[in-house]
Amino acid sequence: MSVLNPPRSAPARSAGRPPGPRANFSAWANRHRKWLFAAPAMIFVGVLIVFPLAWTLFLSLTDSQGSVRAASEFIGLQNYITVLSDVDRFWPAVGRTMSFTGVALACEVVLGMCIALLLWRPFRGEKWVRVAILLPLVATPVAVGMMWRLIFDPNIGFANQLLGLIGIPAQPWLSGQDTALGTTIFMDVWQWTPMVVLILLAGLTSLSEEPDEAARMDGANAFQRFFYITLPLMLPTVIVAILLRGIDALKTFDILYATKGKGGGSFHEVETLNVYAYGLSFDYNQYGLSSAVLILFFMIIIGTMWLLTMRKKAANK
């Protein structure tokens, strides 16, 4: 094709005179396109990240209380000592963050795998199930929080009406000190299991069928084929799902704040690290203290991610 349609004679045009500034720029741009393309986005994100992170790190070493007392003093690691020895708010918040993320993730991955397996082979009405899966994913989390507040209302909520039908006494759900965290986990599972389903389904459909067929020939039953063939092959995809969902679950804010408000409820029953840090910053102006919490929180997230990426690399080998 290139023989029939030779390159446009660019050299011929500029043969007589030296290349103009426009051609010069174009040549320069082409030579440096790698950074010309990548730099704007990197600078944008960098400025919005690096500088605030450095600031947060600095603030965490001061007793800044924001606008209330503008001049803040450098107090070294005092904030970290205060935070790490705080058994009333900080450590319970760490515990809640971990149990929220752990329980929600476990439910989402197990449920997600079951649903993905159900959807794996084609069936009639597939389209409708896919629509149903998409709805929670795109629903606005704050609106979802409001929706669950009505459903889990102890007096008029549909949840207790349902329980009444099968003779179980009414539960306090969100308003109970012990039940609130579990109820928010349930909401998270409702909203985000579909995402795990989509990721796992994409993984399942890209698996080759040969190992499964071979095991079937050898007389393996469905459970054996799943646990010895499909699951090991799916492990990298499962870890991707855990990684993507885990990062967001650790940082959950919308649903917790929308359903329980400031401080994670009057007894801090759903106060995770993110809600705690938000409250310290924007409800109490304790910028120094909240920065220390955030730096610790950030370290927890990075650590978790690093561990999971290691697992993924190991699983890929």
Place this chain on the structure above:
Amino acid sequence: MTVQTESKIPAARPAPAPRRRKARGPRAYKVFRVVALVAVVLFLVAPLFWMLLASFKTNVDIYDTGKSFFFTPTTENYANVLERNNYFVFIINSFWVAFVSTAFSLVLGVPAAYAMSRFTMHRSALVVLMARVIPGVSLLVPWYYVFSNLKMVGGFEVLILSHMFVALPLIVYIMMSYFDSLPLELEESAQVDGLTPIGAFRRITLPLSVAGMATAGILSFIFSWNNFMFALVLSGSKTKTLPVAIFDFVSYASIDWGGLMAAAMVVTIPIMVIALFTQKYIVSGMTAGATKG
């Protein structure tokens, strides 16, 4: 050459179908599968249906458990939310912020993703993807300080900037895996035919990646529309987006369930309609990069 491929495709396509049908399990499994699928769909849709019902009920009917499903529907709640609480303004705000932040993020993100994919700049990509990992609160404190000193808090610019921060990593992530799957040969042959590398990107690669950009754009629009935390801190009374407006609804009208559910429907319906029409793109965006392992 063309003759050969044409004769091959129709022959290969129908073949797998009968084998798959045979591979399905026994009758008991079929019944179990139908029951399980119905349960899944009910679990996912029923709460939304309940919200829809409540948005058409008077508050008296909401408190009457005997009228769970049978009641006289009223549009009073919607009239109340849209007219008296002026939700049209918030709808327009949300649309504007989501649209502009998505457009700008595409302009910045698509070339970046292209360069990062073609030159395998994994470390640089990590810088952009860091934005997904960092807890938003830790950025909000410095942002709030700087932007309020610049008298920008409460304006659209700062909202758009903060939403771009959510959108950009998403777009880079999706577009990188899209460009990875686009064959390099197309550009190379265009360059042999006389286009410059940037010309090849503009005239060959960009037109071919419209589907990928649609995926990234729609997903970024949805995430921006749903974003709550950044708008909660950085929006003012004139730039309030829908999620914040709904949250405000609770504080002064905690008992007006009908109105609250109508407000929640107002924020959810537009995004669901968009999602239904663009299903394919959303699914491919959500699963981008997941199967490469």
